[in-house]
Amino acid sequence: MPISVNGQQHAFAGDPRTTLLDFLRRECGLTGTKKGCDHGQCGACTVLVNGQRINSCLSLAVMHDADEVTTIEGIGAAGSRSPLQDAFVRHDGYQCGYCTPGQICSATAMLGEIDAGWPSFVSEDLEAAPALNDQEVRERMSGNLCRCAAYSNIVAAILDVAGESA
Known part of the structure; x- marks a missing residue:
């Protein structure tokens, strides 16, 4: 199952219990999104899914087939900040x-x-x-x-x- 992250397709075939946060950090190598409370209470893991903000620690990666996920790395980088x-x-x-x-x-x-x-x-x-x-x-x-x-x-x-x- 492909998940579009910052405009690039990433294959997901892992454990269906994997959170979107852990998928982004471990499988995609995008460590800008932080793991804070792991309970959806702090917002450190906030990413955009189809333009709307979500707590990625509360969402399973398998739920995001055909969604566009945007992380901080997709918003801007050192040479081209937003x-x-x-x-x-x-x-x-x-x-x-x-x-x-x-x-x-x-x-x-x-x-x-x-x-x-x-x-x-x-x-x-x-x-x-x-x-x-x-x-x-x-x-x-x-x-x-x-x-x-x-x-x-x-x-x-x-x-x-x-x-x-x-």
């Missing part, structure tokens, strides 16, 4: 860096959700386009924890990329 990666550097939103790949994957999807007009728990008007502000970003990123507490810097980086002021 605007979010650049903003995380500018705003010191990475601190130790362990949660950063999941934060950036989650923020990438979050900006797509805003563009699509998806409301969140703190959206004041469910019919209008969501206003991207500090409170909205914090709510939408609440599934990604940072032990270094770089939250204000992460929010500033996201707002910077979205064209808002922090």
Whole structure:
């Protein structure tokens, strides 16, 4: 069974109990996605599947036949960073860096959700386009924890990329 990861096909014929996280790290050699809690509570393993963010530790690899999985390596690399990666550097939103790949994957999807007009728990008007502000970003990123507490810097980086002021 092939799984498309960052635009490349990777064969999966392993144990059906293998998580997507372990497949990405062990079989694909993509170690940017981190194993944090292994219970879906920290967000360090966040990747994009068909443009939507998921906790890869809670998803089995066999579930992703014909899906497009994007990891941090597919968002940008050292020589060609994405605007979010650049903003995380500018705003010191990475601190130790362990949660950063999941934060950036989650923020990438979050900006797509805003563009699509998806409301969140703190959206004041469910019919209008969501206003991207500090409170909205914090709510939408609440599934990604940072032990270094770089939250204000992460929010500033996201707002910077979205064209808002922090």
